[in-house]
Amino acid sequence: MARHGLPLDGPGRRAALLAASTCLLPLLLQLPMPLPVIIAGAAMTAALMATRGAAPGWLRTVLALAVFGVVVAQGGLHLGRDTACALLAGMLAIKPLELRTVRDARSLLGFALFAPFATFLLDQGPVSLVLGLLGAALVLAALLRLSEQESGLPAGDVRPLARLSAVMRLIAIGLPLALAAFWLFPRLATPLWGLPDLSTARPGLSDEMSPGDWIDLLADDAPALRASFRGPEPAPRDMYWRGPTLMHYDGRTWTASSWLRAAPPAPVEHGATVWDYDLALEPTERNLLVALEMPLALPDGMRAAHEHTLTSERKLDRVTRWQLRSAPPVRFEADLPAAMRQLALQLPEGFNPRTRALARQWRAETADDGALVERALAWIRSDFAYTLTTPLAGRHAVDEFLFEQRAGFCEHFSSAFAILMREAGIPARVVTGYTGGVRNRYGNYWIVRRMDAHAWNEVWLEGRGWVRVDPTAAVAPERIYDTLADRLGGGGAGETVLPIADLGDWVLRGWNDFVLGFDAARQQRMLQRVGLERMETGGLAALFALCAALALGWMTWWIARSEYERDPLLRAWHRLDRRYARRGLGRARHEPALAWAERVLAAHPGEHALLALTRRFVAARYAPASSDATLITALRAHRPTPETRQ
Amino acid sequence: MPALTGLLRRIQGWVRPRHPEPLPVRLERRRIYILPTGFGAFVAALLGTMAIGALNYNNNPALLLCLLLVGAALASLLWTQLQLSAMEVRAIQGEPVAAGLPMPLHVHVEAPPGRERRGLRVDIEGSAATLSLDDTGGEATVALATVRRGWLTPPRLRISTSRPLGLARAWSWVWPQTRFLVYPAPEPVGPPLPSNGGDAAEPRLDPAGEELHHLRDWRSGDAPRTIAWKASARRDVLIVRELERPRGDDVTLDWRRLGGLDHEARIRRLARWVDEAERQALRYRLQLPGAQPIGPDRGAAHRHACLRALALLPEAG
Secondary structure (H helix, E strand, O other): OOOOOOEOOHHHHHHHHHHHHHHHHHHHHHOOOOHHHHHHHHHHHHHHHHHOOOOOHHHHHHHHHHHHHHHHHHHOOOOOHHHHHHHHHHHHHHHHHHOOEHHHHHHHHHHHOHHHHHHHHHOOOHHHHHHHHHHHHHHHHHHHHHHHHHOOOOHHHOOHHHHHHHHHHHHHHHHHHHHHHHHHOOOOOOOOOOOOOOOOOOOOOOOEEOOOOOHHHHOOOOEEEEEEEEOOOOOHHHOEEEEEEEOEEOOOOEEOOHHHHHOOOOOEEEOOOOEEEEEEEOOOOOOEEOEEOOEEEOOOOEEEOOOOOEEEOOOOOOOEEEEEEEOOEEEEOOOOOHHHHHHOOOOOOOOOHHHHHHHHHHHHHOOOHHHHHHHHHHHHHHHOEEOOOOOOOOOOHHHHHHHHHOEEOHHHHHHHHHHHHHHOOOOEEEEEEEEOOEEOOOOOOEEEEHHHEEEEEEEEEOOOEEEEEOHHHHHOHHHHHOOHHHHOOOOHHHHHHHHHHHHHHHHHHHHHHHHHOOOHHHHHHHHHHOOOOOOOHHHHHHHHHHHHHHHHHHHHHHHHHHHOOOOHHHHHHHHHHHHHHOOOOOOOOOOOHHHHHHHHHHHOOOOHHHHHHHHHHHHHHHOOOOOOOOHHHHHHHOOOOHHHOO | OHHHHHHHHHHHHHOOOOOOEOOOEEEOHHHEEEEEOHHHHHHHHHHHHHHHHHHHOOOHHHHHHHHHHHHHHHHHHHHHHHHHOOEEEEEEEEOOEEOOOOEEEEEEEEOOOOOOEEEEEEEEOOEEEEEEEEOOEEEEEEEEOOOOOEEEOOOOEEEEEOOOOOOEEEEEEEOEOOOEEEEOOOOOOOOOOOOOOOOOOOOEEOOOOOEEEEEEEOOOOOOHHHEOHHHHHHHOOOEEEEEEEOOOOOEEEEHHHHOOOOHHHHHHHHHHHHHHHHHOOOOEEEEOOOOOOEEEEOOHHHHHHHHHHHHOOOOOO
16 A cells, blocks of 8 residues: 655654653553553564564554454453553554554554543553653654654754753643633533443452452552541541441352342431541542441432442542531431341351351350450450461351461451351441541641551440441551551651651642542532632633633734834834825835825825924934934824825 | 635635735734644544543543643644744845746745744745744745746745644745746757857957967066066066967857747747857857847856847747
8 A cells, every 4th residue: 555645754753652652651551461561562563663664564454453352352342441441552552563654653643642541541640640641742742853854854953852842831831721721611510421331340448348358458558538627536446437338148258238228328316526527539430438437418429328338329430529527326226127137137057157156155155235245356355366368268267267267357357246246146247448547747638548448347236226346456456546657667767758658648639639529519619719609501611711712812922922013112103104004105115204204295285294203203213312202102193184084 | 626726716815915015025923824734633633532531521630631732732833823923035036047947946034033943844836945044044945937938927935834743834925026037948959059150250368378469568467477588588678478369250149040940949049059159168149139239248147148138038929
């Protein structure tokens, strides 16, 4: 196939390849293994081949099919968001094979711009953002180079760094417009179409729990939420961020009850203490929310299940912010319906015989529910240890944990405790969520990380309703209540590293507040703060148009600046000239000022004033000593006399 | 297609400048046009898609990236226009050439300092050149196709650029009110120069000659090697030899003697002979109808005078 166009030169090719691979990089980092390795290999092969010129058509077809095959083999035929992104990455990787002309390079760069965009759909972390922006800047720099080649400038004419600084200048000039559009452009309150799901789930709270499956989560120090309190703050001991409540147990996995989710929330008597706080949740791929126990009222878009498990109407696939009020419960579902009681006592047959035997033995020895709970906690406190290294559980997982290993983490403790209680006839369930939090020393807020994920229990006691019991806290309270500083052991390293980490998180939170979490609701709130109460879409569009016009005006001022006559005297003189030119009496380019005025006077005897004015102008302009204060005003005021008008 | 060309002509009638204008010409806002290139339209579609996607998913980093690119793209449009803005075409100079050969036009451009203007494109009827301004001035040479002898009024000249990003092309027309002389195209092959010019052979003084013409008194400025030492010794004053070289006859290139040829063929033959005479370093005289003979003489100025007279001969009939 013959291609027409300017063949690409070496520097242009290198610039295009560099920009495309930088754009590809953040996308690769988001793909599940081993896709990134395969695609990176394909990209490098393609880039190497591209340096020798374009590859033959059949080879390109074969490679395209191969990439497609690998992606489908990895992600399956379910076209999720990450499959689509993997396809994009694969195609972008082999696109350099047809890099022959300037036009090819431009289409490569155009497609490359989609890679950071796709990355942001998958991840909005700082690494993706920085790499994405860098990639976009390099794309612009490569476009600069291509344009230089097209206009016949030699490659050595502009240094690459100068090119990058030119790109930065372009972005800086466009920045006011971009920001005006970002803050003011009407946002969609509800999307026109939904976001395709990720084919693979991300770690985060889920509505099920099997022993051992939280290991990844507990090692992940990425933020899960940030909370800032207005007024009193809860003690670390009260910072239980309640998430999904798990009712069903099948011998291995705890799951949430789906029919309870539709049931109305159980009645709660709240205590006197009230916490007012703003919650900023990092994105997950689920609808599950957490809140301090127990929320007093729910904001729009959030609903509570029967056990006060919170869900949002929309998937939390970006940073979301909620205003909440919570008060600790005094009595939580004091009257337990029979159906609920039965559900909270249900246990599958044929699992963990030793645990159940122990529970029955305890029941026989202790009549009081509260005493039984205490007994179980005392046993755990004395005989058990906290560890994250646990062997893979067998069929009787709880038996193995209670009687052989006697070491584990929150999943093991809460699961075992709930089974003990249920077998002893006390309604019990597992509650998941986060505990604790670390106060940031720069911003007035608390940060809760994914590693703070926790599972605890609730048991139903007569007269008090559901009561929180945390068996893990009995073993390892430091794991739950202590701050990160304590966990790092208070060593010198921890002391010096932490302020920087805190500062970094504070900056990230600002980014979250002003950029990531910005949506239609925040936009309204921002406008309210500057006094614009109700802003309809039309008004908002008008405001945006105004700001955009201002920004564009600022940009256009740049053009005018160079053509603007700096000298006010000359400016007034030229305007005068233009007024006469409109009557067909303009001064010719070669004509001296006085000759012109005399010519006009000869044709139109009424123009004495012009001649006098011209004399003054010539004197002011060419006789340096003279100063004529009113000349400019006179020049501006002067009009051709009426009989000159035709 | 005729409708399209008609429309194009209408548009050409609207664009500035609408008439030829005297140089220098300043490129100001009102005569600089800017339109997106094909690639610019592609990028616009791309950014539009990205913006709609980002707004739909309320994906703020993607939106911000998209808006930054939009801002940079708009800034690049301004930059493109600024490349041309306030530039001044000072002069356009054409070197006379024979009809049919491209005429090099030197376009001299000046601009106020303080802005880098590089890689501008100057084109005229399909021929293009790159123009880069160093400091404040620059020059580009484009080739203008010539067809007929005589005065050539140049068409509009376009100065354009798509830098920095290639998203849009800004251009401005310059229609210089000037004319360039096109010499007649010489006959490609033809008879040799006419031998008998009519004038008697006349030896001429030539310092590079070998034969003695006469002796004269020394004047300041004479080269020492021209001094005739023996003769000087005899006469007691410095005597200088004046040398001469015998040369062929002056050639007369006479219009009337080419009676067998038609009007344009005569001109072409005479143009060929002028060049031939120059090549042989002969003195020649050009005799055209209804005009004083030109020459006899030789050299660049004489050749120019002859070819100019030939170029400006009226058309036949």
